[in-house]
Amino acid sequence: MVKRVVLIVLDSVGIGELPDALNYGDVGSDTLGNITKAVGDLSLPNMENMGLGNITGAKNIKTVESPIGSFGKCAELSIGKDTVTGHWEIAGVILREPLNTYPEGFPNDIINEFETKIGRKIIGNKVASGTEIIKELGEEHIKTGCPIVYTSADSVFQIAAHEEIIPLEELYNMCKIAREMLVGEKTVGRIIARPFVGKDGQFVRTSNRKDFALDPFNKTMLDFVKENNLSVMAVGKIEDIYNKKGITDAVHIKNNMDGVDKTLEYMKKEKEGLIFTNLVDFDMLYGHRNDVQGYANALREVDRRLSEITSLMKKDDVLILTADHGCDPTTESTDHSREYIPLLVYGEDIKKGVNIGIRNSFSDIGKTILDLLNIENDLYGESFSEKILL
Structure with a gap:
């Protein structure tokens, strides 16, 4: 047995x-x-x-x-x-119906609603590697305070933020807002918090990642x-x-x-x-x-x-x-x-x-x-x- x-x-x-x-x-x-x-x-x-x-x-x-x-x-x-x-x-x-993916980035209606609800503008909004996008946009994020939104081949809405610019609890709350939004016809499999640290372009992701998924x-x-x-x-x-x-x-x-x-x-x-x-x-x-x-x-x-x-x-x-x-x-x-x-x-x-x-x-x-x-x-x-x- x-x-x-x-x-x-x-x-x-x-x-x-x-x-x-x-x-x-x-x-x-x-x-x-x-x-x-x-x-x-x-x-x-x-x-x-x-x-x-x-x-x-x-x-x-x-x-x-x-x-x-x-x-x-x-x-x-x-x-x-x-x-x-x-x-x-x-x-x-x-x-029987696929989870949504966004190979061209998220449409304006989603981004506009998200920005309104979190009280900040976002940057990014494209398919990207998590390590590459913080290398590319990390400095702009620090200067502007705008969280970095990106996606991948998977059904994901990812939010990257420097822990000293956007505190973890605020980042997690942003993810909760996105989770509440991206259901129904807009369903996304996972919302992922991607915090990072570092300075002068030398950024590394931390272990404080958090996923906000769907129940099967x-x-x-x-x-x-x-x-x-x-x-x-x-x-x-x-x-x-x-x-x-x-x-x-x-x-x-x-x-x-x-x-x-x-x-x-x-x-x-x-x-x-x-x-x-x-x-x-x-x-x-x-x-x-x-x-x-x-x-x-x-x-x-x-x-x-x-x-x-x-x-x-x-x-x-x-x-x-x-x-x-x-x-x-x-x-x-x-x-x-x-x-x-x-x-x-x-x-x-x-x-x-x-x-x-x-x-x-x-x-x-x-x-x-x-x-x-x-x-x-x-x-x-x-x-x-x-x-x-x-």
Whole structure:
């Protein structure tokens, strides 16, 4: 009987374009396959041994004769290709309407209303990297007191402010105002406070980030696990994505390696239930910046550390590796890409070399996790637990 599942989302590590990629401008996107082709020498022995290269349609990735895990891939049923959409679908929430994104910046009606309600003008209002925009507009912000508003490929409204110019409580209140505004037809997944410090152009973001998210639109895998008196341990931005719903323990991280460290720490506590980890560097640092080599190196780093995770696994543990969307750094676009996500399942009670096939929805992952933990549920999705359990 499975007592604990370790679910790790390799943020943006897609494995090939979905049939509807044309509708999203993503024809030709294949995050993992194109990176492997571009660098030529990408070796991910631990993931390959689990069956990464054996997944149907996987390109340029080494196959193995006898995978030690079960493998497959999932199509996305929801409309969209952002972080919240992908993670919510994994947990059983299907979005029939996409969360709003603003690739040209927020329209005047939103900005004008926001400025009126906060009593300040804003600067920025464009898609930007969080570190780059404070470098670009930090001095102007200090001179004018105008908060910096920006967005990204995700459904986010981000507000950056120097902690000595706009106190944290005022910044958080601005975020609460934006959260109240951006609902209904204007719904945005997350409002994010991005405080920073420094002077003379040498600005750094602080740890006082705060997210103002939406509750998932229906009951999730996390809720079912928690309601059955099991632990739901969130690593990275998982807590923010689900707006703390269904979570019993949470820790935020500095980077991928810190995420692995925190996952290992939760494993050592030996609590039964779910450890749910997001490793965001692939997306944030490399995918959106079209840094192919950086992305490849990050994949190698995480792959090397998988042996630490598997060595801590007990007989009743199951490890699942997956993603939430693509973000192909080899294409001209710096946006997310509409792709299948990989699915690798490993554990002593998991069959070796089983092709789980192409799943119709990311939600099959959440449905299967609940079945593995023997939790009765009516979550959307089709479980593949019978295919993989010994």
